[in-house]
Amino acid sequence: MKKSMLNVITLALVLVNLILTVLLTFSLVSTNKKTNSLITKVAQIIDLDAGGGLTNNTSGSGSTGIENIKYVDVKNNDSTDIIVSFVDNGKTRYAVLTVSLGLNSKAKDYSTVSTSIDNGMKVIVNKVTNEANKYTYSTISANKTAIETNLLKEMQELFKTETIQSVLVNMVIQ
Numbered sequence: 001m002k003k004s005m006l007n008v009i010t011l012a013l014v015l016v017n018l019i020l021t022v023l024l025t026f027s028l029v030s031t032n033k034k035t036n037s038l039i040t041k042v043a044q045i046i047d048l049d050a051g052g053g054l055t056n057n058t059s060g061s062g063s064t065g066i067e068n069i070k071y072v073d074v075k076n077n078d079s080t081d082i083i084v085s086f087v088d089n090g091k092t093r094y095a096v097l098t099v100s101l102g103l104n105s106k107a108k109d110y111s112t113v114s115t116s117i118d119n120g121m122k123v124i125v126n127k128v129t130n131e132a133n134k135y136t137y138s139t140i141s142a143n144k145t146a147i148e149t150n151l152l153k154e155m156q157e158l159f160k161t162e163t164i165q166s167v168l169v170n171m172v173i174q
Helices: 002-050 110-119 121-132 140-157
Strands: 071-072 082-088 091-104 163-173
Touching: 002 121, 071 110, 082 121, 091 110, 091 121, 091 140, 110 121, 121 140, 140 163
Parallel strands: none
Antiparallel strands: 071 091, 082 091, 091 163
């Protein structure tokens, strides 16, 4: 009799354990779905900020493909070279920069922005020179990404648009 009573109590505890496990599983699955949704939303926001605060200025698709980016070379008079000089240990050193702006050709204000960029080349060259002068001769090549990011922000603020999607800087240090 004692063995059968212990078996009944054990069976009852196993059933209670099974019911509690099922309840716990269903509550965790719904919580995990909500957590995954939140993480996905936060990741999307971070990706937008990392991309330079991009908003949906395109007419049509929500993202800008490489086929929609048109590049404009920044020209200093008739040359694409922007020469920045540095004094390093009494020697004059030079960095030759070539800069290209990537414009979203599907943006609503693409034509006005591209015209404004063509007319404002002197101002753009000045912004590039000022940004390059923030660094020393020995650190400018290591800060290429920072220069590109800062120039992108400055160009978007200067032309009051987000049609400018990227700034590419190539440099030769002499």
